[in-house]
Amino acid sequence: MNKKGIIFIVFLILLVLHQDFWNWDNANLVFGFMPVGLFYHACYSLIAALFWGIVMKVAWPTELEEWAEADDSREGG
Amino acid sequence: MSTVIVIAIYLGLLLALALFSKTLFRGTSKDYFVASHSIGPFMLLMSVFGTTMTAFALVGSTGKAFERGIGTYGLMASSSGLIHAACFLLIGIKIWAIGKRYGYVTQIQYFRARFETKAFGYLLFPILVLLVIPYLLIGIIGAGKTIAGVTGAKITPKGTIPGVFPEWTDNGAIPPWFTGLVISAVVLTYIFAGGSRAAAWANTFQTLVFMVMGILAFYLISDRLGGLGAAIEQAKESHKVRTLSSGGEVGTSQLTFLSYMFIPLSVGMFPHLFQHWLTAKSAKSFKLTVVAHPICIAIVWVPCVLIGVWATGIFPSGIPSGAILAKTVGVLVKDPIIVGLVTAGILAAIMSSLDSQFLCLGTMFTNDIVLHNSKKEYTDKQILSMARGFIIAIVIVTYIAALLLYERSVFDLAIWCFSGFAALTPLILAALYWKRATKVGAYSCVIAVFISWITFFTMSGFGGEYFVFGGIVPAAIMWFIGAGAMIIGSLMSRPPSEKTLAKFF
Numbered sequence: 001m002n003k004k005g006i007i008f009i010v011f012l013i014l015l016v017l018h019q020d021f022w023n024w025d026n027a028n029l030v031f032g033f034m035p036v037g038l039f040y041h042a043c044y045s046l047i048a049a050l051f052w053g054i055v056m057k058v059a060w061p062t063e064l065e066e067w068a069e070a071d072d073s074r075e076g077g
Numbered sequence: 078m079s080t081v082i083v084i085a086i087y088l089g090l091l092l093a094l095a096l097f098s099k100t101l102f103r104g105t106s107k108d109y110f111v112a113s114h115s116i117g118p119f120m121l122l123m124s125v126f127g128t129t130m131t132a133f134a135l136v137g138s139t140g141k142a143f144e145r146g147i148g149t150y151g152l153m154a155s156s157s158g159l160i161h162a163a164c165f166l167l168i169g170i171k172i173w174a175i176g177k178r179y180g181y182v183t184q185i186q187y188f189r190a191r192f193e194t195k196a197f198g199y200l201l202f203p204i205l206v207l208l209v210i211p212y213l214l215i216g217i218i219g220a221g222k223t224i225a226g227v228t229g230a231k232i233t234p235k236g237t238i239p240g241v242f243p244e245w246t247d248n249g250a251i252p253p254w255f256t257g258l259v260i261s262a263v264v265l266t267y268i269f270a271g272g273s274r275a276a277a278w279a280n281t282f283q284t285l286v287f288m289v290m291g292i293l294a295f296y297l298i299s300d301r302l303g304g305l306g307a308a309i310e311q312a313k314e315s316h317k318v319r320t321l322s323s324g325g326e327v328g329t330s331q332l333t334f335l336s337y338m339f340i341p342l343s344v345g346m347f348p349h350l351f352q353h354w355l356t357a358k359s360a361k362s363f364k365l366t367v368v369a370h371p372i373c374i375a376i377v378w379v380p381c382v383l384i385g386v387w388a389t390g391i392f393p394s395g396i397p398s399g400a401i402l403a404k405t406v407g408v409l410v411k412d413p414i415i416v417g418l419v420t421a422g423i424l425a426a427i428m429s430s431l432d433s434q435f436l437c438l439g440t441m442f443t444n445d446i447v448l449h450n451s452k453k454e455y456t457d458k459q460i461l462s463m464a465r466g467f468i469i470a471i472v473i474v475t476y477i478a479a480l481l482l483y484e485r486s487v488f489d490l491a492i493w494c495f496s497g498f499a500a501l502t503p504l505i506l507a508a509l510y511w512k513r514a515t516k517v518g519a520y521s522c523v524i525a526v527f528i529s530w531i532t533f534f535t536m537s538g539f540g541g542e543y544f545v546f547g548g549i550v551p552a553a554i555m556w557f558i559g560a561g562a563m564i565i566g567s568l569m570s571r572p573p574s575e576k577t578l579a580k581f582f
Contacts, residue, residue, distance in 0.1 A: 011163070018156055033306050044159075045155050049368050052368055
């Protein structure tokens with residue numbers, strides 16, 4: 001399986017993890033002030049940031065930068 | 078009066094900073110529309126995040142958590158962290174590259190070239206404008222209601238505290254026509270002067286202001302409630318979980334929670350975000366935006382959701398959700414300077430979206446309608462004047478419309494704007510990644526989404542939250558309708574020419 005396939009599967013896993021079926025009615029508090037459901041999703045935000053950081057490390061579209069740069073190809077307003 | 082002075086100082090600082098950015102303006106239409114592709118990583122993050130987070134980030138998140146509980150964060154914030162970043166990476170960077178290579182400054186310029194049809198712009202243009210205008214109205218009306226709330230008379234156990242200007246209005250509040258006029262004038266001044274470069278500078282300042290003020294409100298409110306532990310203890314138990322309450326008033330159904338994942342896709346089609354992407358100096362400028370966006374969302378939304386949950390222990394249910402943040406600060410903190418600072422934060426969240434939307438509509442009118450149809454060659458100076466003229470006209474029309482609709486609940490339209498843009502994302506995804514996508518597919522997609530949007534909007538009673546099939550948001554169904562129409566329409570028509578494919582793939 002190539003890099004993009006692995007990234008896609010991890011992305012799908014993250015989508016499933018977002019649903020968080022196991023904490024739905026858990027009213028316990030983390031650190032004495034944050035409901036579990038909120039704590040889980042706050043951590044999820046950090047995991048999302050980490051995931052995209054890794055994606056950019058391993059699959060950054062370097063060729064796009066060069067492609068973006070001939071002057072006579074411009075046609076916009 | 079101190080509250081008004083703090084707000085005035087904030088607006089003065091904003092204007093000074095944005096007008097300073099005018100000294101960096103290079104005087105060309107390219108600089109006006111896309112800042113000559115020169116915005117670095119930090120300013121790109123701040124302007125993209127500030128534009129994405131409307132007043133809903135502070136006011137709406139608190140109010141929604143007050144109504145629905147902690148599920149609000151998972152429903153709207155953590156899903157956005159994952160999906161927004163995906164859109165920036167998969168759509169934003171590619172759009173930046175195409176825009177930079179071919180000089181595009183609007184979505185329609187790209188779609189016209191990619192789908193080999195000039196007429197497509199006349200179908201998409203009115204739809205995009207119609208979906209952006211309610212946002213503008215929400216911004217101006219929201220600012221008017223926020224300022225009226227903090228400057229009006231207040232009834233307390235010790236008696237009535239008079240409003241700031243008792244000789245001006247019945248309850249002494251600053252009238253909405255004046256707030257709208259000041260907000261519109263401030264935004265217009267810096268957008269007129271410096272275009273997207275001024276917007277980027279202003280957005281950076283505004284985003285920092287509303288992030289800091291959200292945290293300040295969180296700290297002060299928790300302190301007044303006896304600390305974080307005491308604050309959550311006095312909140313209603315029903316709001317500490319996501320389970321749907323027996324009456325269905327609190328919590329979220331699992332079907333709604335799942336289908337809500339489609340709403341954040343809307344950033345892929347926002348015309349004002351499209352323009353911000355094009356301002357990036359390089360593709361690398363996007364790296365910080367992609368990684369830090371989910372973290373910035375958490376920094377703003379976690380405190381606001383907690384404030385909303387805490388408020389359930391302070392106020393009876395039934396209070397308008399939009400008033401919860403201001404009311405909590407007003408009742409618990411009381412200090413007029415702090416109230417002024419938090420209000421400045423709310424205005425910053427509103428204005429950081431308003432400026433980009435005004436600018437993008439002016440850019441679209443100039444490039445997609447006038448320049449596209451003109452046989453005459455305009456000078457760069459004429460193009461600049463034209464764009465500024467359109468922006469003035471849009472601001473005036475929006476201001477008048479906001480005054481006329483002030484008492485109507487335009488906030489209920491917000492979710493429908495998001496839904497419309499989200500449902501159109503198959504169009505941009507197919508254009509960028511599917512060589513077989515054709516103009517027939519593009520027309521089919523936009524028409525199918527428009528018809529389904531009108532149908533659901535009518536079924537909802539013209540606005541407000543609406544679910545189908547026991548909890549699915551219409552955006553999810555519209556997205557599949559749009560994607561299906563795009564696929565079927567494309568497969569039933571001739572593929573794009575080799576020339577077009579070579580140009581974009």
